[in-house]
């Protein structure tokens with residue numbers, strides 16, 4: 001990848017990884033802009049050029065996709081799979097954020113990230129720490145999106161997974177109204193291959209306090225091989241201002257399909 005090569009070249013010429021102003025050179029260094037402690041900058045300098053080599057698509061380790069469309073919703077307020085007692089990113093608390101522990105090589109499970117190195121220099125990690133200290137906000141541009149709509153679903157429609165996902169994550173462009181959230185409006189179904197009939201899977205439902213625009217479904221038992229569909233009765237979804245999903249009519253209780261994915265058996 002061209003960006004990674006640039007980074008390696010930059011590092012070779014400057015062991016500290018700092019630019020002339022003493023600011024960390026972002027590893028990706030898009031357009032020569034310095035890395036700053038905001039989510040967009042971290043995405044462009046670190047997650048996209050370095051992490052998505054592995055953390056993307058259906059085979060992303062632990063379902064952690066770090067591409068621009070998914071990373072925020074799968075990091076902030078979401079429990080780590082390796083260490084479920086810790087959030088991947090806990091706003092205000094970098095030391096207890098599993099992401100930081102993985103980057104600094106302090107995690108109790110698995111390897112230091114990026115797996116196999118080269119590792120991020122401490123100056124770069126400190127910028128990520130600062131973003132977390134500042135509350136781990138989404139970039140202002142994203143927060144300004146107006147309509148209440150679905151932002152991303154993981155697993156994404158059409159995904160074929162080699163491993164059962166331990167979570168299904170739906171993120172929205174605005175905060176959800178938790179008081180109106182009724183688990184019975186959400187259906188995770190296993191579609192039988194022949195008759196087109198489906199069986200409902202039971203799950204626990206959570207809206208992380210740190211990221212209230214995200215809905216996390218945790219199946220109570222491992223999803224077996226097969227095809228799955230996630231549907232929601234749109235009438236039950238509203239943002240904190242009471243607005244229904246954009247483009248839907250709150251008068252019609254027709255279920256909408258959020259994603260359909262497959263878990264396949266690995267020979």
Ligand code: HEC
Nearest residue numbers: 050051053054061062080081082099102110111113114115
């Ligand atoms: C070469 C492939 C590869 C690259 C590049 C990589 N990772 Fe990983 N990552 C993995 C694998 C495999 C695991 C699971 C095994 C382990 O933790 O050692 C993992 C696990 C993780 C976890 C733990 C997830 C959880 O829910 O517990 C985090 C956090 C993480 N990676 C962050 C990153 C970040 C941030 C980057 C970029 C700076 C990155 N990784 C780059 C392969 C990679």
